[in-house]
Amino acid sequence: MNTIIFRTIAPLIVAIMLVFSVYVCLRGHNEPGGGFIGGLIAASAIAILGTAIGPAAARRALHIDPMNIAGFGVFMAAFSGLLSLFTGSPFMTSIWLYLNLGDTTVPLSTPMVFDIGVFLVVFGTIAAIALGLEGDGGERS
Amino acid sequence: MGLGMDASIALVAIAPFVAALLAPLAQRLTKPFAGWVLAAVPLAIFAFLLTLVEPVIANGAVSASIGWVPAYDLNLSFFVDGLSLTFALTISGIGALIVLYSGAYLKGHPHLGRFLGFLLAFMGAMLGLVLADNMLALFMFWELTSVTSFLLIGFDHTRQASRRGAIQALVITNIGGMGLLVGALLVHHLTGTWELSALGDEVRGSGLYGLVLFAFLCAAFTKSAQVPFHFWLPNAMEAPTPVSAFLHSATMVQGGVYLLARTTPWLGGTEAWTLILVCFGGATLLWGALGALRQTDLKQMLAQTTIASLGLSVLLIGLGTEAAIAAMALYFVAHALYKAGLFMVVGAIDHEAGTRDITVLGGLADKMPVTFIGAALASLAMIGLPLTLGYFAKEEMYLGLLAWTWSDIVVLVVLVAGNAMLAGVAMLVMVKPFLGPVLPTPKSPHEAPLAMLAGPILLGVCSIVFSVLTEDLGKYLLVPAASAILDHPVTSHLTLAINPASPLLWLSIATWGLGLLVYRQAATLRTLLRRAEAALGWTADNLFDVVMFGLIRFSAGVTRLLHHGRLEIYLVTVFGALALALTLPMLLLGGYDVLLPTAELGNWSDVLSWPDLRIYEWGVVLLALVGLGSVLLAPNRLVAIMALGIQGTAVALIFLLFGAPDLAFTQFMVEILSVVILALVMTRLRLDERDHRPLEDLARDGTLALVCGVGVSLLLMVVLTGTLDKRLSDLFTATSVPIAHGANIVNVILVDYRGFDTLGEIAVVMGAGMAIMALLRRRKKATS
Numbered sequence: 001m002n003t004i005i006f007r008t009i010a011p012l013i014v015a016i017m018l019v020f021s022v023y024v025c026l027r028g029h030n031e032p033g034g035g036f037i038g039g040l041i042a043a044s045a046i047a048i049l050g051t052a053i054g055p056a057a058a059r060r061a062l063h064i065d066p067m068n069i070a071g072f073g074v075f076m077a078a079f080s081g082l083l084s085l086f087t088g089s090p091f092m093t094s095i096w097l098y099l100n101l102g103d104t105t106v107p108l109s110t111p112m113v114f115d116i117g118v119f120l121v122v123f124g125t126i127a128a129i130a131l132g133l134e135g136d137g138g139e140r141s
Numbered sequence: 142m143g144l145g146m147d148a149s150i151a152l153v154a155i156a157p158f159v160a161a162l163l164a165p166l167a168q169r170l171t172k173p174f175a176g177w178v179l180a181a182v183p184l185a186i187f188a189f190l191l192t193l194v195e196p197v198i199a200n201g202a203v204s205a206s207i208g209w210v211p212a213y214d215l216n217l218s219f220f221v222d223g224l225s226l227t228f229a230l231t232i233s234g235i236g237a238l239i240v241l242y243s244g245a246y247l248k249g250h251p252h253l254g255r256f257l258g259f260l261l262a263f264m265g266a267m268l269g270l271v272l273a274d275n276m277l278a279l280f281m282f283w284e285l286t287s288v289t290s291f292l293l294i295g296f297d298h299t300r301q302a303s304r305r306g307a308i309q310a311l312v313i314t315n316i317g318g319m320g321l322l323v324g325a326l327l328v329h330h331l332t333g334t335w336e337l338s339a340l341g342d343e344v345r346g347s348g349l350y351g352l353v354l355f356a357f358l359c360a361a362f363t364k365s366a367q368v369p370f371h372f373w374l375p376n377a378m379e380a381p382t383p384v385s386a387f388l389h390s391a392t393m394v395q396g397g398v399y400l401l402a403r404t405t406p407w408l409g410g411t412e413a414w415t416l417i418l419v420c421f422g423g424a425t426l427l428w429g430a431l432g433a434l435r436q437t438d439l440k441q442m443l444a445q446t447t448i449a450s451l452g453l454s455v456l457l458i459g460l461g462t463e464a465a466i467a468a469m470a471l472y473f474v475a476h477a478l479y480k481a482g483l484f485m486v487v488g489a490i491d492h493e494a495g496t497r498d499i500t501v502l503g504g505l506a507d508k509m510p511v512t513f514i515g516a517a518l519a520s521l522a523m524i525g526l527p528l529t530l531g532y533f534a535k536e537e538m539y540l541g542l543l544a545w546t547w548s549d550i551v552v553l554v555v556l557v558a559g560n561a562m563l564a565g566v567a568m569l570v571m572v573k574p575f576l577g578p579v580l581p582t583p584k585s586p587h588e589a590p591l592a593m594l595a596g597p598i599l600l601g602v603c604s605i606v607f608s609v610l611t612e613d614l615g616k617y618l619l620v621p622a623a624s625a626i627l628d629h630p631v632t633s634h635l636t637l638a639i640n641p642a643s644p645l646l647w648l649s650i651a652t653w654g655l656g657l658l659v660y661r662q663a664a665t666l667r668t669l670l671r672r673a674e675a676a677l678g679w680t681a682d683n684l685f686d687v688v689m690f691g692l693i694r695f696s697a698g699v700t701r702l703l704h705h706g707r708l709e710i711y712l713v714t715v716f717g718a719l720a721l722a723l724t725l726p727m728l729l730l731g732g733y734d735v736l737l738p739t740a741e742l743g744n745w746s747d748v749l750s751w752p753d754l755r756i757y758e759w760g761v762v763l764l765a766l767v768g769l770g771s772v773l774l775a776p777n778r779l780v781a782i783m784a785l786g787i788q789g790t791a792v793a794l795i796f797l798l799f800g801a802p803d804l805a806f807t808q809f810m811v812e813i814l815s816v817v818i819l820a821l822v823m824t825r826l827r828l829d830e831r832d833h834r835p836l837e838d839l840a841r842d843g844t845l846a847l848v849c850g851v852g853v854s855l856l857l858m859v860v861l862t863g864t865l866d867k868r869l870s871d872l873f874t875a876t877s878v879p880i881a882h883g884a885n886i887v888n889v890i891l892v893d894y895r896g897f898d899t900l901g902e903i904a905v906v907m908g909a910g911m912a913i914m915a916l917l918r919r920r921k922k923a924t925s
Binding site: 024028029030031032033034035036037040041043044047067070071073074077078081091092094096107109111112114115117118121122124125126128129130132133134 | 802803806807810811813814817818821822825881882883884885887888889891892893896897899900903904906907909910911913914917
């Protein structure tokens, strides 16, 4: 499995997959995609990285423990729901903000923040499980 | 007033909880003065409640209400009448002294801040309990007192005895809490109201009266430690002394008495009520009084007299005459004052002399003169000598029973005997440790600090002041409280004058005389009682242990049965249940009938035709079949896992072809990750390369798999024959873009329409991840 070809190409694949996962996550509101799928793609990327360069090195590349990422994701999703308190509406009422940047309009919204939270949870949890199974038992060595 | 009246009254119950949260911080900031600083909270509540006295006397009651769950028409309502005000004032007043006392008693204890926090939270729960009008709020505060008292009793949690006492108190009082909830729901069902103040005669007249009565008595008797639930109270003495002084004088245990008094207007007055309350109360009075004489530990003696006093209160409520209710109101205050004082004195003795055993204490009066004065004031009130509040309480008790009928005489005898024994115990507590020859103690005794002396002295003085201001006592305490319980105005006839012609005086003298006799013969009585107890050899306390250990064994057995740790059996159970759930109801209820060919179709084999599929669709079906075949024929596990991935991918392709790109997308990722993770798990578990199973296992698993698969397929086919309710999907299609600003309906549902569900789901995902991490780490530890 750990051939030189795989090890050489893996970082490239991982980079493309990570960028693609963010793209999938962000387009989700209007096209097929979303935080869940994006998170799965990103987690697969980390699983590939772990197989190629070893789980310890993959963890170092991540900088943050994947379970912490997952925890932050839950927090972010819940927090996005709390924002509606400032408009006096019930929990998780969506708020939309259209930013005009030159020619284009960038829609920002609390559902988007929520979806990014979902992305982080799925990404963090699956990556943690994959790296844990790949050999280091879930701990930084 | 800056705040509205409603909010202020609500704050009485809520402020202590806030203070409880801040207590550890306050303790850290104000180290030696924590008790003094935090005592300000109950003191402020006491002062605020005092301002309510005049309006309550003028109007009968003050009520307050703030919205709680408006959607269900629930209000957090409070009702302050004479009864609740009497209780609330006593709780907050004694609470302030206890907080002060605790600061000194547990000085230097590493968890003093936590302790004060628990104490304040408990006080808040208790205040909420006596002020609540809404029955659900009452229940909530009732349970909060159980929980906070659990924390207080088990404060010294490294000792097994204190953990046991805490669990026992929690279990017993929670049984009653369930009773209260059932009672509240029944009453709401009968009357349609949650407000205690709105209840009238409906309950007494209904057929469910017996059940309601049972539920409420269950709550009151467990909380107020009536026989046969009395045993938790002495065991709760494992708590630090300030806790006992608070819980067993004016608060926790009086919760049941309060509940009975509160429910008297609409639940009481029936024959069953009188009979049950008088019998249980009388039995508890005698049992507690005899129990007190059996003990040599000062704290245990007081605990047993508390049981007796609770029995006395319940008995008085059961009698329900004007005099009995007035006596109960007076007795509650008198008892709270002297019992809190005595507990604090005992705590001081324990703290300064190092022991609480009455047989080894003596002559402390010289070393601890102020403590002795406190003990004397409290004990005299307990004996019920004139010029103390206890005197009036006792006079009122006897007053209601002078009709000289047989039942009255029996009750009177019980009361005199109980009071005499309590008086005897009071004399023991006052005289034995303080007077007589000086005996050596573990610590060299000296006077307790001011914070520990303030309580007993102040409470003792209060007892005397109240009784001297006889008219005010009647006007501010007796009349409002008794009127509230009886639901009609009563008049006070308290007087300090002693009338030698009245039988009351002679009953009192008989009580004191008998008390003196008990005091003189205490040692003999103790030996006799101990011998009797040994002969009995069995107590309710033992029964509790038997039941609890039985429960633990039972749950261990059930756990072993269900949680045996064999993955194979788990899977068979889960999929067996799934197979049954999928097929059994459909077969029994004829759900599959719609799949049978109808008569108009004629001979169904003639009209059967190959499905009209494109060539690439055939390709996908072929792929799925190849995957399936490879799973079944795979030579080893790895190939089987990969083959399962192929089969899943084919399913994903079908989703893609039939217009569910999101689903297909997710399915692809899930398939890939499943293969990766399954392969990783397999290598970690060091399984055999092949899976050898006996034929019967193969047959069992194969059948289960077939039934599940066929069941799901048939279910889907049945679903497709019916007409789908498309209202929701139409709504989503119509509103997705205009109100949710998203064209991908699946995603919009996930993050917007059903966002709250998703929030729960991702929390579950993370929880599962953490559980898996824990398992992996354990394995690593086990292998390394």
